[in-house]
Amino acid sequence: MSRYWRLEGAGQCLVLGAAAGQMPRVVYWRDPLPEEEDLATLDLMAARDVTGGMLDAHPPLSLCPEAGRAFPGQPGLLLRDAGGRALHPRFAFEAAEEEATGLRLVSRDAALGLEHVAEIALDPVTGMLTLRARLRSEAPVILEWFAAPVLPGLAEAREMLDFSGRWIGEFQPCRSPWGPGIRMRESRTGRSGHEHFPALLVHAPGANNGAGRVQGFHLGWSGGHRMVAEELPDGRRQVQFGMAAGLEAMPGTEFETPPLYAVQSGAGFNGVARTFQRHLRDRVVTWPGAALPRPVHYNCWEAVYFDHRLEELKEIASRAADLGAERFVLDDGWFGRRDDDRRALGDWQVDARKYPEGLGPLIDHVEGLGMQFGLWLEPEMVNPESDLYRAHPEWVLGPADQVTGRQQLVLDMGREAVRDHLFDVISALLEAHPIGYIKWDHNRLLPHPDAAQARGTYALLDRLRAAFPEVEIESCASGGGRIDFGILERTQRVWLSDSNDALERLRMQHEAALFLPAAVTGSHVGPRRSHTSGRVQEMSFRAWVAAQRHLGFEMDPRELTEAEAQTLRSVTGWWKANRHWLWGADILRLDSDDPALLAELQLAEDGSRFVLFAGQAAASAQSVPRCLRLSGLVPEARYRVTLRNGAEAPALSRGEMALKEGPLVASGAALMQQGIALPWSFPERIWVLEGERE
Numbered sequence: 001m002s003r004y005w006r007l008e009g010a011g012q013c014l015v016l017g018a019a020a021g022q023m024p025r026v027v028y029w030r031d032p033l034p035e036e037e038d039l040a041t042l043d044l045m046a047a048r049d050v051t052g053g054m055l056d057a058h059p060p061l062s063l064c065p066e067a068g069r070a071f072p073g074q075p076g077l078l079l080r081d082a083g084g085r086a087l088h089p090r091f092a093f094e095a096a097e098e099e100a101t102g103l104r105l106v107s108r109d110a111a112l113g114l115e116h117v118a119e120i121a122l123d124p125v126t127g128m129l130t131l132r133a134r135l136r137s138e139a140p141v142i143l144e145w146f147a148a149p150v151l152p153g154l155a156e157a158r159e160m161l162d163f164s165g166r167w168i169g170e171f172q173p174c175r176s177p178w179g180p181g182i183r184m185r186e187s188r189t190g191r192s193g194h195e196h197f198p199a200l201l202v203h204a205p206g207a208n209n210g211a212g213r214v215q216g217f218h219l220g221w222s223g224g225h226r227m228v229a230e231e232l233p234d235g236r237r238q239v240q241f242g243m244a245a246g247l248e249a250m251p252g253t254e255f256e257t258p259p260l261y262a263v264q265s266g267a268g269f270n271g272v273a274r275t276f277q278r279h280l281r282d283r284v285v286t287w288p289g290a291a292l293p294r295p296v297h298y299n300c301w302e303a304v305y306f307d308h309r310l311e312e313l314k315e316i317a318s319r320a321a322d323l324g325a326e327r328f329v330l331d332d333g334w335f336g337r338r339d340d341d342r343r344a345l346g347d348w349q350v351d352a353r354k355y356p357e358g359l360g361p362l363i364d365h366v367e368g369l370g371m372q373f374g375l376w377l378e379p380e381m382v383n384p385e386s387d388l389y390r391a392h393p394e395w396v397l398g399p400a401d402q403v404t405g406r407q408q409l410v411l412d413m414g415r416e417a418v419r420d421h422l423f424d425v426i427s428a429l430l431e432a433h434p435i436g437y438i439k440w441d442h443n444r445l446l447p448h449p450d451a452a453q454a455r456g457t458y459a460l461l462d463r464l465r466a467a468f469p470e471v472e473i474e475s476c477a478s479g480g481g482r483i484d485f486g487i488l489e490r491t492q493r494v495w496l497s498d499s500n501d502a503l504e505r506l507r508m509q510h511e512a513a514l515f516l517p518a519a520v521t522g523s524h525v526g527p528r529r530s531h532t533s534g535r536v537q538e539m540s541f542r543a544w545v546a547a548q549r550h551l552g553f554e555m556d557p558r559e560l561t562e563a564e565a566q567t568l569r570s571v572t573g574w575w576k577a578n579r580h581w582l583w584g585a586d587i588l589r590l591d592s593d594d595p596a597l598l599a600e601l602q603l604a605e606d607g608s609r610f611v612l613f614a615g616q617a618a619a620s621a622q623s624v625p626r627c628l629r630l631s632g633l634v635p636e637a638r639y640r641v642t643l644r645n646g647a648e649a650p651a652l653s654r655g656e657m658a659l660k661e662g663p664l665v666a667s668g669a670a671l672m673q674q675g676i677a678l679p680w681s682f683p684e685r686i687w688v689l690e691g692e693r694e
């Protein structure tokens with residue numbers, strides 16, 4: 001006799017079932033079904049035949065595929081007893097607790113003294129599934145691998161999409177075919193990492209941004225993950241996510257996986273992106289009371305690097321405020337004897353050589369300009385050349401003779417003494433000064449992966465957030481090396497990349513929008529000549545690309561011509577006038593027929609307005625732009641569409657075009673089906689179109 005459960009709402013339907021003596025498994029995960037659908041029949045309909053060369057029944061693809069049931073693929077749990085003997089669990093369903101929006105399913109392996117609990121919640125508004133597994137053992141066990149509740153991979157998919165990356169090159173899409181066997185990605189560097197963003201998109205053939213079935217998965221964990229996407233010999237597919245293998249150093253009796261966020265949609269990549277963006281912004285991030293509106297940033301890193309001079313910084317701050325900045329972030333270089341990146345991490349005392357009267361005079365100046373003050377810290381790190389290291393060499397994680405990274409070592413965040421020390425020094429800074437913002441950096445890879453390290457960092461962040469609830473924190477790790485929903489439970493912004501090159505940002509922002517809303521995605525207007533690519537880009541392009549997300553500036557404002565400053569002031573003014581609705585907007589990626597054009601539409605929550613950004617990333621193959629089809633509009637509604645920056649059209653755009661003449665009014669249907677032709681453009685330019693529902 002089987003039992004069934006059904007979680008349904010916000011476009012999702014997840015049906016689970018458990019046969020007698022077995023562990024629950026996912027029966028169905030797609031769009032909602034008619035209310036009266038018989039779940040037993042649904043299950044039986046999909047029961048598979050048996051043929052030669054296989055067992056006489058299919059081992060279940062349970063929520064934790066079990067090694068003890070001859071499962072023909074990667075098990076969801078690999079563990080050993082304290083003596084090192086491999087255990088092969090066989091769980092049987094024991095109890096269920098059902099709540100309005102969630103389910104707790106308990107299974108037990110009585111012989112091995114193991115209990116597995118799967119917690120599955122469906123958010124009734126965002127449609128996000130959050131899945132987590134817990135393991136309890138009567139005797140201490142050594143945990144090698146433990147997957148969050150396992151979901152089936154989309155049967156019709158031929159490809160999957162995940163992301164790799166590197167410093168100044170985050171969010172590079174990787175497409176791979178489904179086929180027999182495993183695609184595994186594992187981040188073993190102790191961070192969610194540039195290299196393997198902890199997410200996967202599985203999509204039906206032909207799925208695009210606006211149509212087709214897509215499944216999205218993301219693990220909310222900062223300490224390194226493993227993903228397994230596997231096709232079994234019988235054709236079934238499974239997707240597993242958990243912490244990287246072997247991350248739990250110690251034998252134990254209780255373990256839990258990080259939360260796995262999952263959503264499926266028949267409405268293309270935007271269908272899942274919408275859910276990830278909304279859920280992150282509205283459920284995962286905890287915003288301080290004063291978080292709105294998002295302030296325009298100024299960050300001094302690419303202006304002065306380690307060369308801090310009070311009078312210069314004051315002048316820079318004044319100019320930044322004049323351009324429209326509302327928060328001034330003092331980056332690396334203010335503490336210890338930090339004249340370069342070889343020393344002083346760990347010595348979080350203000351450098352009296354650079355700031356003889358402390359930070360007070362600079363902060364007073366910044367506040368006098370009406371800006372909030374923010375400070376850069378890299379708390380988990382220490383340079384061998386530092387007072388902290390000399391006092392506590394034993395606080396370092398890993399062997400004494402390990403290879404350093406950026407000349408630095410990592411503190412062992414699993415130690416209470418380390419966390420207490422960091423809490424004390426950071427608290428002292430926050431108490432002594434009106435600091436509203438911390439840029440929290442993490443610039444090296446760990447000497448070995450270790451779950452206790454990430455948990456220790458979370459504990460410190462949680463303690464600081466509780467003590468200073470109004471202080472916002474940005475997650476930076478050489479740019480986008482620690483971006484995940486785990487760190488974002490404790491922070492409010494991510495530094496997507498150390499590349500301020502607007503062309504590269506345009507692309508990264510486009511990809512990252514599959515998961516991240518504008519509200520958390522920092523984007524800065526960089527120097528005229530990019531410090532990381534050497535490209536020279538016009539102010540308008542730099543400014544509008546930064547205005548696609550949480551806007552900031554990071555160049556030396558003294559380099560700006562008056563014309564550049566005017567352009568930047570004007571774009572910043574636009575951003576400020578619109579940020580109240582941009583905050584809650586959905587970013588919808590547009591399916592451009594021209595690979596040289598990267599376009600998105602940000603649609604207000606109430607559908608009353610939108611802004612469209614169409615970035616010309618390269619010269620097009622064809623002579624003039626094709627029509628660009630919009631997305632997310634109401635077909636019957638009428639929209640007034642205005643080209644915001646038509647004055648930037650180069651002389652080579654010489655046709656008469658409706659959009660250049662003035663606003664166009666058309667139905668949502670026409671805008672979405674036929675689309676609008678854009679004026680011809682130089683590469684590295686961006687068109688900005690504003691739309692209002694009439």
Ligand code: GLA
Pocket residue numbers: 301331332341376441443476477478479495498
């Ligand atoms: C990292 C960050 C940069 C900057 C430097 C300071 O590289 O990603 O934005 O803060 O550290 O050293």
